[in-house]
Amino acid sequence: xxxxxxxxxxxxxxxxxxxxxxxxxxxxxxxxxxxxxxxxxxxxxxxxxxxxxxxxxxxxxxxxxxxxxxxxxxxxxxxxxxxxxxxxxxxxxxxxxxxxxxxxxxxxxxxxxxxxxxxxxxxxxxxxxxxxxxxxxxxxxxxxxxxxxxxxxxxxxxxxxxxxxxxxxxxxxxxxxxxxxxxxxxxxxxxxxxxxxxxxxxxxxxxxxxxxxxxxxxxxxxxx
Amino acid sequence: xxxxxxxxxxxxxxxxxxxxxxxxxxxxxxxxxxxxxxxxxxxxxxxxxxxxxxxxxxxxxxxxxxxxxxxxxxxxxxxxxxxxxxxxxxxxxxxxxxxxxxxxxxxxxxxxxxxxxxxxxxxxxxxxxxxxxxxxxxxxxxxxxxxxxxxxxxxxxxxxxxxxxxxxxxxxxxxxxxxxxxxxxxxxxxxxxxxxxxxxxxxxxxxxxxxxxxxxxxxxxxxx
DNA sequence: GTGGCAAGAGTGTTGAACAATCTTTTCTTG
DNA sequence: CAAGAAAAGATTGTTCAACACTCTTGCCAC
Numbered sequence: 001x002x003x004x005x006x007x008x009x010x011x012x013x014x015x016x017x018x019x020x021x022x023x024x025x026x027x028x029x030x031x032x033x034x035x036x037x038x039x040x041x042x043x044x045x046x047x048x049x050x051x052x053x054x055x056x057x058x059x060x061x062x063x064x065x066x067x068x069x070x071x072x073x074x075x076x077x078x079x080x081x082x083x084x085x086x087x088x089x090x091x092x093x094x095x096x097x098x099x100x101x102x103x104x105x106x107x108x109x110x111x112x113x114x115x116x117x118x119x120x121x122x123x124x125x126x127x128x129x130x131x132x133x134x135x136x137x138x139x140x141x142x143x144x145x146x147x148x149x150x151x152x153x154x155x156x157x158x159x160x161x162x163x164x165x166x167x168x169x170x171x172x173x174x175x176x177x178x179x180x181x182x183x184x185x186x187x188x189x190x191x192x193x194x195x196x197x198x199x200x201x202x203x204x205x206x207x208x209x210x211x212x213x214x215x216x217x218x219x220x221x222x223x224x
Numbered sequence: 225x226x227x228x229x230x231x232x233x234x235x236x237x238x239x240x241x242x243x244x245x246x247x248x249x250x251x252x253x254x255x256x257x258x259x260x261x262x263x264x265x266x267x268x269x270x271x272x273x274x275x276x277x278x279x280x281x282x283x284x285x286x287x288x289x290x291x292x293x294x295x296x297x298x299x300x301x302x303x304x305x306x307x308x309x310x311x312x313x314x315x316x317x318x319x320x321x322x323x324x325x326x327x328x329x330x331x332x333x334x335x336x337x338x339x340x341x342x343x344x345x346x347x348x349x350x351x352x353x354x355x356x357x358x359x360x361x362x363x364x365x366x367x368x369x370x371x372x373x374x375x376x377x378x379x380x381x382x383x384x385x386x387x388x389x390x391x392x393x394x395x396x397x398x399x400x401x402x403x404x405x406x407x408x409x410x411x412x413x414x415x416x417x418x419x420x421x422x423x424x425x426x427x428x429x430x431x432x433x434x435x436x437x438x439x440x441x442x443x444x445x446x447x448x
Numbered sequence: 449g450t451g452g453c454a455a456g457a458g459t460g461t462t463g464a465a466c467a468a469t470c471t472t473t474t475c476t477t478g
Numbered sequence: 479c480a481a482g483a484a485a486a487g488a489t490t491g492t493t494c495a496a497c498a499c500t501c502t503t504g505c506c507a508c
Contacts, residue, residue, distance in 0.1 A: 014296055015460070017284075041490070051462045053277050056491090060241075060281050064288045066376075072239060073469040073490055088374050095372070099319050148319070150312050152290075156380050239491070265459070275493045280460090297459055297500045453506080460499070468491070475484075 020050050021058035028067055028078065029162060031169040035080040039068070065159045067166065081167035083216060089160050089167075090212040094205060096153055097144050101192060102201030104147035113143035114189050121182045130174035137178055138165070140185045144204070171218045181211065244274050245282035252291055252302065253386060255393040259304040263292070289383045291390065305391035307440060313384050313391075314436040318429060320377055321368050325416060326425030328371035337367035338413050345406045354398035361402055362389070364409045368428070395442045405435065 024044075027033050045055040059076050062068045070076045121136035138161050145157040171177060184207050191200035248268075251257050269279040283300050286292045292300045345360035362385050369381040395401060408431050415424035 017460085052490095053463090054461060056277075057281060057284050060284050061288060064285060075490070085375075088376055091372070091374050092376050095320070095323050095377075099323070148315070150315050151309075152312055152316050152380070152384065153319075156376070160376065241491085276459095277494090278492060298502095299459070449508105451506105451508085454504090456501105456503075458499105458501080460497100462495105462497080464494090464496105466491105466493080469489085471486100471488075473484105473486070476482085478479105478481085 016050060017054050017057040017061070020048055020054060021061045023048065024058060024062060025065075025067065025162065028062075029165040029169070033078050035078045035166060035170060037078045039076050039078065041075070066163050079163070079166060081163065081170065081219075083219060085163065086167055086212070086215060086219065089164055090208060090215075092156075092160060093141070094208045096148070096157065097141060097208065098201045098205050100146075100148040100153070101144050101188070101204055102197050104192070104197055106195050106197075108147050108149075110143050110146035111189070111192065113146065114140055114185075114192070117143055118182070118186050118189055121185065125179065125182050128175075130178050133178045133182060134165075134168060134174060137181050137185060140189075144188075167215065167219070171215070171222055173218070177214065177218065181207065240274060241278050241281040241285070244272055244278060245285045247272065248282060248286060249289075249291065249386065252286075253389040253393070257302050259302045259390060259394060261302045263300050263302065265299070290387050303387070303390060305387065305394065305443075307443060309387065310391055310436070310439060310443065313388055314432060314439075316380075316384060317365070318432045320372070320381065321365060321432065322425045322429050324370075324372040324377075325368050325412070325428055326421050328416070328421055330419050330421075332371050334367050334370035335413070335416065337370065338364055338409075338416075341367055342406070342410050342413055345409065349403065349406055352399075354402050357402045357406060358389075358392060358398060361405050361409060364413075368412075391439065391443065395439070395446055397442070401438065401442065405431065 024033075024039075033039070039059070041052050041055060041059075045052045048055065050058075059068060059070070063070050063076065067079055068076045069079050117136050117140035121133050121140065124130075124132040124136060142154070142157055142161065145153055168174075168177065184203070188200050188203050188207065191197075191203055248257075248263075257263070263283070265276050265279060265283075269276045272279065274282075283292060283294070287294050287300065291303055293303050294300045341360050341364035345357050345364070348354075348356035348360060366378070366381055366385065369377055392398075392401065408427070412424050412427050412431065415421075415427055
């Protein structure tokens, strides 16, 4: 399997602090850590078997990525995605993704990752594995961003998508959230491969507007 | 004086690690630390009078911002801006700034910061204080990004502009680098205030293309 | 001259200790 | 009994010293 996210690793140091950050990151997007939950330095350093200093370095990284917040002398907490942040994230996505695909040259190397992500999503859809479908969908969009050939945009998008996964974790009914977008992604890819980047950009914009509306509605409903 | 950058602080914790990071950041953009230079933990922690652990947290933050690089078991070094990174940065700037001003509603609050930055630049120009002119010019563009009303884009831009200042620090002849853009910024602001965001976006695009070419040429020349 | 080996220097990580701050409990006082 | 102040407890912030691990340097044998 080829994952588009391989093209944009967040930070790949072999150090223990980096590994620790990665483990916490995975726990976050897997939903094992609930938004709003406090992460006490003592207990986490115990359970992950690293020293407090190392753990604090990991916390610092994740805070910088927007996954944790740090209240002075109070502790670190898992970020609670707000409606404002969701709106902000989608604004950034529309700006970056649409420009990326709209200005991309034909047959860009990253399109290979787009295709791989679409096929992966279709595969997982048949297996009814909706979290995996969500992952594949996000890989697709990471590949779209990669069309811009910008290391910095790739990094930004990696952060944003991790934050968005946090929000998705709050919502149940993963099928409802991810199923419609498998085919939409396939259509967008087809438009791009047909050398019509303008139409692809427009379709992507519609996609994102729709997705934002769905997520916001689901968010408002789940808060009740 | 009103600085646009006040709207997008990078990270403002009252902790000692944050302060330390800020001090190093200032030294970096002031050119006191040369790109490529190694920052030994022992000597820096001594000269800044903080412990190694605290310093390492600061290093971690700055590494994440792209100002330092960390080679395992070798140490941390001031990033050396490459041509590739300059090209990347300008690509991101064109994408974000032009969209921000092109889609901004009239009389956006951030335009106040744009005007303040332009006036500041004109003032410093008469005083022949070219580094200050450069700062004001960057504040102008930070204000342009603020037109998009996106906290995340503001943060990204803060990082990018710090990195760009690193590159500027490598180049001499600050007047040549900054003088032409004072009036160009004023023109762009005028176009926006005249309710012609499309023309403003186009002018900004031309500006950025010109600026990129100048910086790259100066960079290539200074490398000889 | 080349290969490997030992010493040195620097980072990576740990644990304990203490200071600073917030929270909770308890005690005083009206 | 209620309200506020003082004290105790818990958690984070910071420092220090020590050691493990890795890279570099220079020496020595061959």
